[in-house]
Amino acid sequence: MYTKDDEKYFIVDAHIALWDARESNQRNIHGKQFIDCFYDYHRNLSPESEVWAYEDYLYQGGERLMKDLFTDGYVDHAVFQPAYLGEFYKTGFGQTEEAFALAQANPDKLTYNHNFDPRNGEAGLDQLRADAERFKLKGVKLYTAEWHGESRGWKLDDPWAYRYFELCRELGIKNIHVHKGPTIRPLDRDAFDVSDVDHVATDFTDLTFIVEHVGLPRLEDFCWIATQEPNVWGGLAVAMPFMHTRPRYFAQILGELLYWIGEDRITFSSDYAIWTPRWLIEQFVDFQIPEDMSEYAPITTEQKKKILGLNAARLYDLDVPAELQLPTADETATGPRQPEAADLVGAK
Numbered sequence: 001m002y003t004k005d006d007e008k009y010f011i012v013d014a015h016i017a018l019w020d021a022r023e024s025n026q027r028n029i030h031g032k033q034f035i036d037c038f039y040d041y042h043r044n045l046s047p048e049s050e051v052w053a054y055e056d057y058l059y060q061g062g063e064r065l066m067k068d069l070f071t072d073g074y075v076d077h078a079v080f081q082p083a084y085l086g087e088f089y090k091t092g093f094g095q096t097e098e099a100f101a102l103a104q105a106n107p108d109k110l111t112y113n114h115n116f117d118p119r120n121g122e123a124g125l126d127q128l129r130a131d132a133e134r135f136k137l138k139g140v141k142l143y144t145a146e147w148h149g150e151s152r153g154w155k156l157d158d159p160w161a162y163r164y165f166e167l168c169r170e171l172g173i174k175n176i177h178v179h180k181g182p183t184i185r186p187l188d189r190d191a192f193d194v195s196d197v198d199h200v201a202t203d204f205t206d207l208t209f210i211v212e213h214v215g216l217p218r219l220e221d222f223c224w225i226a227t228q229e230p231n232v233w234g235g236l237a238v239a240m241p242f243m244h245t246r247p248r249y250f251a252q253i254l255g256e257l258l259y260w261i262g263e264d265r266i267t268f269s270s271d272y273a274i275w276t277p278r279w280l281i282e283q284f285v286d287f288q289i290p291e292d293m294s295e296y297a298p299i300t301t302e303q304k305k306k307i308l309g310l311n312a313a314r315l316y317d318l319d320v321p322a323e324l325q326l327p328t329a330d331e332t333a334t335g336p337r338q339p340e341a342a343d344l345v346g347a348k
Contacts, residue, residue, distance in 0.1 A: 181213020
């Protein structure tokens with residue numbers, strides 16, 4: 001829990017990972033390229049005091065994760081969103097067994113999501129059934145630009161992907177987190193294009209599609225889709241650290257999201273271990289849109305509380321202590337933005 005100026009915030013870090021990018025786990029040069037790109041994001045967008053040594057960055061381990069998130073980082077609950085990347089790493093990038101064991105040991109603090117790849121066909125469907133039973137999955141993390149043999153990506157509206165979404169529906173896996181953001185070397189930028197979200201959101205209205213990284217650098221495309229599809233949410237992973245390096249850019253990102261989809265469908269994410277949550281939470285609570293950016297309304301404390309944790313708590317049915325809930329949450333929650341009202345949003 002974070003407290004500032006007598007306000008208490010329930011924090012859910014909705015996008016974290018526990019990875020192993022050490023040389024011993026790198027399958028080829030692409031494994032090094034991938035983690036080096038992550039490290040460039042980390043050191044270029046972090047305050048100098050928050051930059052890790054490169055060797056520490058390759059592998060954190062569960063003990064440091066728990067300290068960075070829960071002892072030092074104010075986080076009340078966090079959700080693992082692992083990427084597999086088996087073409088680049090021998091045991092995969094996200095460490096399934098270690099992360100799941102950590103979640104089992106700390107169920108009040110951690111939720112483990114898993115991944116699937118529709119290019120695995122029938123065998124992958126069987127694996128998803130087994131994973132759902134073992135991990136008690138409420139969500140999955142999808143990486144549409146992941147390499148798979150000769151393939152360098154897939155789309156959410158591919159026929160095989162639909163088979164997997166139909167199974168998710170059957171298994172009760174309702175939260176579909178999709179990386180739709182900046183590319184990471186050596187992955188292809190266009191394989192992260194956000195356009196395929198539109199199709200599946202229309203066809204699977206009982207699933208929630210959380211677009212991680214809010215489509216950056218395709219924010220406008222994402223906003224136009226999300227305002228029409230009430231089951232599309234935006235995750236702020238990668239966007240958050242721009243508070244430090246480009247605060248006006250972050251103000252634009254947040255202002256556009258609040259204008260188009262409202263505060264009820266945005267989630268906070270540190271994207272640990274690319275960044276640690278402590279400084280992001282502190283800066284976000286203090287952050288305000290500059291007065292001269294008058295096309296955007298000021299951000300309220302209530303909006304910040306929803307974004308920092310209450311929204312993700314709804315997605316994952318987390319128990320929020322009474323003193324950390326919004327007193328009038330039932331009366332004030334706007335729910336999904338109605339498409340027919342999109343042209344009236346923010347009207348004065």
